[in-house]
Amino acid sequence: MKRRIKKSVIKNGIIFLGALILLIIVVSIIRTIMYHRTDKYKLKQLGYNDEEIKIIETMSSDNIKYILNNDYNELVDDFKNEKYFLDKNLETYLNYQKENSSLSLATIVSIVNVGANNDWYTNTKETDLTKNELILVNKYHYLPQDYEPSDIIDVSLRYAYSDNKTSESILEHYKEMFNAASRDGITLIISSAYRTSEEQEETYNYYLKNKGEDYVKSHASLKRHSEHETGLAFDILTPNYNISNFDKSPAFEWLKNNSYKYGFIMRYPEGKENITGYEYEPWHYRYVGDVAKTIYDENITFDEYYAYYVEG
Template identity: 40%
Template sequence: MKKYFLILIIIFMIVTVGCSKNSNLENKNPFCEFSYYKKELLQRYINYKAKNSSLSEEDVVTQVNIGLDQPHYTNTKRTPFLNKIYILSNKYFYMDSDYVPDDLEQINSLYSNGNRLLVHEARIQFEQMAKDAKNQGYTIRAMSGYRSYQYQENLYNRYVTEDGVTSADTYSARPGFSEHQTGLVVDIDNNSSIYTSFGDTKEFQWMMDNAYKYGFILRYPKGKETITGYTYEAWHYRYVGKEIAGQMRKENLTFDEYYMRYLDI
């Protein structure tokens, strides 16, 4: 029994020393066991944990890596992975004003309310999803897809004029930060009630049960507002591919969290 205890202590020491090697701080470092730990952010992890003591170390590292310990739109970075289905767009990662994704294609008018564009792969999967939904008695219709930087600039400026910056920032992205610019996003409705009520429709429930099978995820879920930086949007779906969508569902992660844990290498 004593022997086992000794072995445990030795293992603990190895782990602790291994971790503290990564930092200049003498204190035990509980954050470094995660593969996505960044030693240059250690002080920020410590500060964030002090302010959010109920968060696990895993969540502290993830959220600081997103940038959530600082106000929205500070320390912003140009997003990498342009033209990839796992491109990240949020209030810390932006696209340049001239970024237009390759392979934009028009969604079949059977499943949209006009000239709506998506990147090829997302367009194929969206149409298949809408078709399968239709066969089961559900109506899924794209009412917004790709939006250019200039379009978003006009939209955002209009909201700011109407509501002020603070309010506009809660529901509209600043130009360059809109996920619609990726060409991987659709806003949908059911062609009978206004899109803002989509969360109350049977189609919404169908999407919750099935969207991931086609590679789509609800991007701004209820209860995750502080992580996504957006109010809940039942109508806004992001294409990430089937593999990522399935894993996100299994682990109950937003795309921001998933990105930091698995894609931010």
């Protein structure tokens, strides 16, 4: 009797042990199968190391999917380390880089962020008017057809050539800048400020007729695409200089170093033509308020600022 009980205990023990081992094997097989399905495993197979995987895992699922479907690309890390990297644009950076491999990654990030990887005036959208002094108007953002700033007033001859109007909200800031420049012996004068949509169209057509299509593309704006229609921008000159030599004037030097203190930025700087879509315009200033300091300190354009800090 004792022996039989002993025998059945051993038998049950063996069955239990067998079942346990089987369970362990099944669980480990399932775990292995599950692990092979994880992004981490797939990324490892593609050649990414743990550190890179950690970075990739912070990205959006769309970008992870993109990386998984493409060969190992060390540019992913490099782009991710760029200051103005936007996760949503990774795929476009990589594609644009393939066709523009001579450009620096920083330039590619800037171009793609502002949409300048598209032809000028394509992929356009209506600008967000609720941004007030940060309204973005460029080759990809236009003002609504019926938009007219509500606070346009005349600028007196003390500050501007005749027949100039601007947004009342920025005139005080301009006067402050004007007075500060005066104290430093600099005379600023507004040569062209607010334009209606019709006036902008006339300007555009004038240049198109007289200078041709190539010139107009990088020098003038289509109506509804010009900052002059917002009342927040104007062209500044100084006596004895014109637009062709304004950047040799002491007034330009003064504006370069001081305009941001009053909320103004040079809107189309030299070397940023592929981002702004405009040739260097040392005379064109735009009011953006407090963020002028960030734009000045970081040496970026308003388009880049907007893409990263406002929309990004």
